[in-house]
Amino acid sequence: MFSSASKSLLLGLCAIVAAGADAAEPGHFGYGERATPAQIAGWDIDVRGDDGAGLPPGKGSVDRGSEVFADQCAACHGTFGEGEGRFPKLAGGAGTLRDDRPELTVGSYWPFAPTLWDYIDRAMPMPAPHTLSADDVYALTAYVLNLNDVVSNDFVADRDSLPKVKMPNRDGFIWTDPRPDTAAKPCMSACANPADVRITSTAEGRDITPRTTGPLDTMQPK
Amino acid sequence: MPVVAKAAGLGNPLARRAVLGLGAALTGSLALAARPGNTAPAPASPPADAAWSQSIGAGVVDRPYGKPADTEAGVIRRNVPWLTAGTESSVSFSPLQDLQGIITPNGLFFERHHAGRPDIDPAQHRLLIHGLVERPLVLTMKDILRFPSVSRIHFIECPANGGMEWRGAQLNSLQFNHGMISCAEWTGVRLSTLLEEVGVGKAAQWAMVEGADGAHMNRSLPLDKCLDDCLVVYAQNGEALRPEQGYPLRLVVPGWEGNVNIKWLRRIKLGARPWYSREETSKYTDLMPDGSARGFTWSIDAKSVITFPCPEKPPGGPGLYEIRGLAWSGSGKVTRVDVSVDGGVNWQVAQLHEPVLSKALSRFTLPWRWDGRPALLQSRVIDDTGYVQPTIAQLRQQRGSNSVYHNNSIQTWQVKPDGSVFDVQLG
Numbered sequence: 001m002f003s004s005a006s007k008s009l010l011l012g013l014c015a016i017v018a019a020g021a022d023a024a025e026p027g028h029f030g031y032g033e034r035a036t037p038a039q040i041a042g043w044d045i046d047v048r049g050d051d052g053a054g055l056p057p058g059k060g061s062v063d064r065g066s067e068v069f070a071d072q073c074a075a076c077h078g079t080f081g082e083g084e085g086r087f088p089k090l091a092g093g094a095g096t097l098r099d100d101r102p103e104l105t106v107g108s109y110w111p112f113a114p115t116l117w118d119y120i121d122r123a124m125p126m127p128a129p130h131t132l133s134a135d136d137v138y139a140l141t142a143y144v145l146n147l148n149d150v151v152s153n154d155f156v157a158d159r160d161s162l163p164k165v166k167m168p169n170r171d172g173f174i175w176t177d178p179r180p181d182t183a184a185k186p187c188m189s190a191c192a193n194p195a196d197v198r199i200t201s202t203a204e205g206r207d208i209t210p211r212t213t214g215p216l217d218t219m220q221p222k
Numbered sequence: 223m224p225v226v227a228k229a230a231g232l233g234n235p236l237a238r239r240a241v242l243g244l245g246a247a248l249t250g251s252l253a254l255a256a257r258p259g260n261t262a263p264a265p266a267s268p269p270a271d272a273a274w275s276q277s278i279g280a281g282v283v284d285r286p287y288g289k290p291a292d293t294e295a296g297v298i299r300r301n302v303p304w305l306t307a308g309t310e311s312s313v314s315f316s317p318l319q320d321l322q323g324i325i326t327p328n329g330l331f332f333e334r335h336h337a338g339r340p341d342i343d344p345a346q347h348r349l350l351i352h353g354l355v356e357r358p359l360v361l362t363m364k365d366i367l368r369f370p371s372v373s374r375i376h377f378i379e380c381p382a383n384g385g386m387e388w389r390g391a392q393l394n395s396l397q398f399n400h401g402m403i404s405c406a407e408w409t410g411v412r413l414s415t416l417l418e419e420v421g422v423g424k425a426a427q428w429a430m431v432e433g434a435d436g437a438h439m440n441r442s443l444p445l446d447k448c449l450d451d452c453l454v455v456y457a458q459n460g461e462a463l464r465p466e467q468g469y470p471l472r473l474v475v476p477g478w479e480g481n482v483n484i485k486w487l488r489r490i491k492l493g494a495r496p497w498y499s500r501e502e503t504s505k506y507t508d509l510m511p512d513g514s515a516r517g518f519t520w521s522i523d524a525k526s527v528i529t530f531p532c533p534e535k536p537p538g539g540p541g542l543y544e545i546r547g548l549a550w551s552g553s554g555k556v557t558r559v560d561v562s563v564d565g566g567v568n569w570q571v572a573q574l575h576e577p578v579l580s581k582a583l584s585r586f587t588l589p590w591r592w593d594g595r596p597a598l599l600q601s602r603v604i605d606d607t608g609y610v611q612p613t614i615a616q617l618r619q620q621r622g623s624n625s626v627y628h629n630n631s632i633q634t635w636q637v638k639p640d641g642s643v644f645d646v647q648l649g
Contacts, residue, residue: 110500184613191567204394210301
């Protein structure tokens with residue numbers, strides 16, 4: 001404790017000296033303070049999805065994950081990730097991406113397993129985000145992957161095993177934007193036969209639009 | 223006693239008439255377009271003075287921070303309660319039907335939160351810039367305010383704006399079909415200024431930007447875009463950012479989908495490759511009919527919509543109207559907007575109104591003499607890349623109906639002979 005405090009103090013002093021030096025450099029304003037390693041470490045939470053860079057030490061099993069999930073996640077996501085109400089379904093939907101009503105879940109859609117660790121760690125559980133231990137996040141990651149039959153019951157998630165998990169939809173993404181993918185022409189007159197202009201769909205009578213005057217609407221699903 | 227009630231007093235016929243008039247104003251729709259045929263004068267004035275003309279009004283600083291007239295209380299952001307599990311990870315829509323210029327008032331700017339709105343103490347807020355940089359920095363708000371400042375007018379649009387209409391017309395509303403766009407004057411520091419300050423490392427190609435909200439919302443951005451026109455802003459339309467828009471600090475990524483404009487910005491990390499965060503893999507990616515998905519579809523394609531008439535603001539009856547609307551493009555400036563009143567058979571060039579700014583809302587108008595027969599109103603924008611706004615059928619042909627995001631198709635409003643207006647789609 002004492003030695004780490006001294007180290008921080010030393011680093012702090014270095015930072016002050018360094019900031020002073022920066023201020024004198026042409027082209028720099030010199031505002032702010034040099035970030036200390038401790039400051040960076042506190043906020044440097046990101047984990048890269050495709051190779052798991054940034055995953056911390058720790059580990060968690062599927063079994064442990066089922067316990068943490070029951071405590072922390074099941075109220076919204078359902079015991080087996082089926083999703084309560086309109087909260088997201090986490091499992092299922094395998095092979096549905098071409099369907100008329102595809103189900104996008106961790107198993108059917110997510111390309112990278114470390115992304116799941118990163119998201120649980122940074123954003124979950126929703127009422128108390130970023131409060132779980134690294135071990136518990138590993139355990140939850142293992143459990144959710146297992147719910148999707150992506151890993152076996154004896155899987156233990158850690159910084160080495162997670163990046164090696166091949167997600168079913170890993171190769172399903174195109175990471176360069178192909179737009180513009182339409183080539184509409186700005187025709188000005190007689191662009192269509194008026195007889196062919198017909199209404200194929202209308203919101204009239206659907207009765208799902210909240211009101212847009214008066215107090216806020218509380219309309220629930222019909 | 224309120225001034226109006228005082229003036230309404232006691233057997234004075236003028237005052238009674240004034241109250242009737244005020245009641246009509248309170249309950250009646252404040253029609254913004256001319257209403258030919260509706261020539262009946264208000265009961266109170268003219269020729270009589272209204273109550274407010276025969277009394278003294280509230281003094282200065284009666285409302286130290288102003289607010290809209292009481293009769294405008296219905297002009298508010300609204301949500302679709304059945305759309306999301308709760309309001310914390312949800313969206314609200316700007317009331318475009320009641321807005322008149324290219325600037326969205328701060329209280330009406332649409333909201334999209336991923337873990338609710340944090341209320342941040344600016345004295346404790348920090349921006350950390352690190353990763354592949356020469357000098358990692360921690361900046362306070364005071365530090366950030368010292369850097370050279372710039373102001374720019376840009377829209378921000380959620381890529382899911384119109385997302386509920388991919389399969390067909392569903393919501394009979396301008397606000398709910400198009401209200402996930404707003405436009406403001408943003409003031410802050412260029413991101414390039416901050417990155418020059420820390421010194422971009424040779425291997426850096428990407429930036430990870432992250433918020434201080436409970437979602438720790440994060441996205442990857444290519445370094446080229448960061449150095450091109452991104453802004454780290456602390457002010458919106460002349461005042462500090464609203465908490466809903468990222469107080470005390472947010473990123474503005476001009477022309478790119480709303481969610482990369484990270485609110486409550488607390489960290490920028492430079493790296494060699496993208497991060498593939500949850501918000502750029504499982505969400506904000508576009509599923510195609512063949513089962514493949516498009517990622518990193520950042521840019522907002524050109525789009526326009528007629529804001530009058532619309533379902534919320536139907537025309538009153540046959541006569542001369544001004545069709546009004548908004549157009550925008552994430553690629554640059556709007557160069558032309560065409561309007562059709564017959565479902566796209568024939569088009570007329572609308573008037574574009576200055577200012578026409580890059581990656582900002584632009585106004586267009588076209589006079590329209592409505593003969594009372596059924597009409598199908600559409601607008602179609604062309605931007606300075608030559609891109610032409612497509613129909614929903616053209617988009618579906620390329621992308622099917624399950625891609626959720628980036629529906630920038632032409633909106634069709636059906637005007638019925640009784641003057642009512644409906645959201646429809648054409649075949």
